[in-house]
Amino acid sequence: PVSDASVDAVIGDGCLSVLGLSTARRALFAAIARVLRPDGRAGLRLFAGPETPDDPAAVQALALSGGVSTFHELKWRVAMTATGRATDHAIPVRTIAERFDALFPDRQELSARTGWELPVIATIDVYRNSPAIYSFAPPMALISEAEAFFSNVRIVPTGSYGLAERCPLLVLRSPRG
Structure with missing residues (x-):
């Protein structure tokens, strides 16, 4: 258990993909929003599917x-x-x-x-x-889910390695910051 507004940063790598349901992702976003201090940030590397599925x-x-x-x-x-x-x-x-x-x-x-x-x-x-069950939601779907809990949500590229375009960082700013 982590106290409300007690954490400066939350970092995750692929953590949203291991949550098979959007309800579970939303629960995680709610928990992150709850524990972040007013000036806190979260950075979650995504494994995000493309907006239009590949053939x-x-x-x-x-x-x-x-x-x-x-x-x-x-x-x-x-x-x-x-x-x-x-x-x-x-x-x-x-x-x-x-x-x-x-x-x-x-x-x-x-x-x-x-x-x-x-x-x-x-x-x-x-x-x-x-x-x-894994999920590979596109970035826009994840942004939409996160915006229910955070007022400042953005996507940041993570590099130039193979598949980097599908592994950006979802950056969330505390809803109280």
Whole structure:
């Protein structure tokens, strides 16, 4: 338990994506607003889906042509594509593995074309029996949810690494500041 208005900063990395429902994200925003001091700030790195979902075939072609820098970037692209326009932009984690297998049935070929080692590619198999649900809401949806609790909400780029455009920082200023 954290006292009201007792925290200078809240920092999170991908924490909104592990909350499968918008109601859970709103509850987290409410809790952050409650604990921040009047001059406090929160910075949450997002794993945000695009405003318009990617075409799975385009993601497949991008990966096989060498346009994806790491396997983990590909995993997140597949996940974000698989959510489509689902309610809350949510996806059962096991579905990410299923979609990956459908797009890349030949792991040897994926390895040969990308240079990624098979054990790295096999890390997707951890998702196969997961009961978790992830969400990849677009930035505008997250801004809208956060604005119910914060008067100053903005998106800040985080860099130039692979998928950085989908991993911006959501910056929230205390509602009392």
